[in-house]
Amino acid sequence: MGVRLTNVAKTFGSFHALRDVSMEIPTGSFAVFVGPSGCGKSTLLRMIAGLEETSGGEIVIDDRDVTAVEPAERQVAMVFQNYALYPHLSVFENMAFSLRLARRPKEEVNRRVQEAARILQLGEHLPKKPSQLSGGQRQRVAIGRAIVRQPKVFLFDEPLSNLDAELRVQMRLELTRLHRQLGATMIYVTHDQVEAMTLADLIFVLKGGVVQQAGAPLALYDDPDNRFVAGFIGSPSMNFLPTVIAAREGHRVTLQLEGSEHAFTADLSGQAAVGQAVEIGVRPEHFRIGGAGLPVQVEVAEELGDVSYLYARTASGREIVVQRQGSRDRLDGQTVQLSAEPRHVLVFDGEGRRLR
Incomplete structure (x- = not known):
């Protein structure tokens, strides 16, 4: 010992x-x-x-x-x-x-x-x-x-x-x-x-x-x-967004963003009630750009060669950081759509406890 x-x-x-x-x-x-x-x-x-x-x-x-x-x-x-x-x-x-x-x-x-x-x-x-x-x-x-x-x-x-x-x-x-x-x-x-x-x-x-x-x-x-x-833990730190559990089918839940028509999905095996206010967390490297998703406006793009960081805002003004590997296209001032796989969407209750 x-x-x-x-x-x-x-x-x-x-x-x-x-x-x-x-x-x-x-x-x-x-x-x-x-x-x-x-x-x-x-x-x-x-x-x-x-x-x-x-x-x-x-x-x-x-x-x-x-x-x-x-x-x-x-x-x-x-x-x-x-x-x-x-x-x-x-x-x-x-x-x-x-x-x-x-x-x-x-x-x-x-x-x-x-x-x-x-x-x-x-x-x-x-x-x-x-x-x-x-x-x-x-x-x-x-x-x-x-x-x-x-x-x-x-x-x-x-x-x-x-x-x-x-x-x-x-x-x-x-x-x-x-x-x-x-x-x-x-x-x-x-x-x-x-x-x-x-x-x-x-x-x-x-x-x-x-x-x-x-x-x-x-x-x-x-x-x-x-x-x-x-x-x-993590740098840049995890992104957090306020949501509401809009629907549930088995372990799959739909998480409606507060004040928005856009939603993410996550897997929860425990109890989580429809209508419950929760917060989702997504790491910068887990966001994907393109397709249907949450629209954000890119304010600043930091290009570091092998990796780039996009600093963006949602329509409600919440800051989002997105990490990209190997991309060289400039996105400053553009609006992009963000999505994430359910396994990369973490859910936290009002007390900050992780829902699993």
Whole structure:
């Protein structure tokens, strides 16, 4: 077992930052906590690290209850958004600092630092000071400082947010390689769902201190449990349209668009009453252009070569984003018809719950 949380809660006075959070993160997995600012993801990470006390529940690491254990005894290592490197020390000394503090033998210190430097491709930079390094290299030093401790769990608190876009992409790749090379349990916090999708084996989507859904990245993308997860996972995000269930025949339902004569169809096996107001969700890549369908006017077309994005509006003024692959025809200012296959039309009730 890697990390297990059971009914973990955190309150600050009358404010509930986390509510009865339970999860299991298998040994060797790369788990990501993702959600908007204030959802409780960083607080949850700090509680696993022991930097925040729990208000309730149990935290278990490697089959050991660490709920009341001091941070230094939990066998975890944390990498923060701020590199927190000592500017007057060399890269080697920064990475060796915790080992020297623990009075580890000189030979062991040298061996661990050299091994971490090899993994992170920092060997030639060991004599340098942090000021001589790029942002990406400094972040790798911070990660190396965690590696030398040989923890059971690595904790990352938005470590790439200070980097520019190109470096973020590069560091994502390096973190993925590092995880495969070390085979260690890693827990990563971010508000960036693209980082979550590209890094994680297992994603936990949080909102308001509650885990909305957990699962593999593509499982959340293809099969969200509620409107929040559907809209949060995916870039560009899912399109939502208000509709009414106009008819039902077996599992097939007709969904009449609000204030329009146009309709979509979807498959629902559960209870859904004719006349019920619902909202449909369609991802940008699942819209098809042509034939009979919902008319929208294209306001802006972004042509990116292999893919293009159409930003359009319905007659009622609702914004729609359509993704197209390999098309080179310009549609700016034109009206096009949109349709979608029933299997790609998701349905949500008034509370945002997914109807299946």
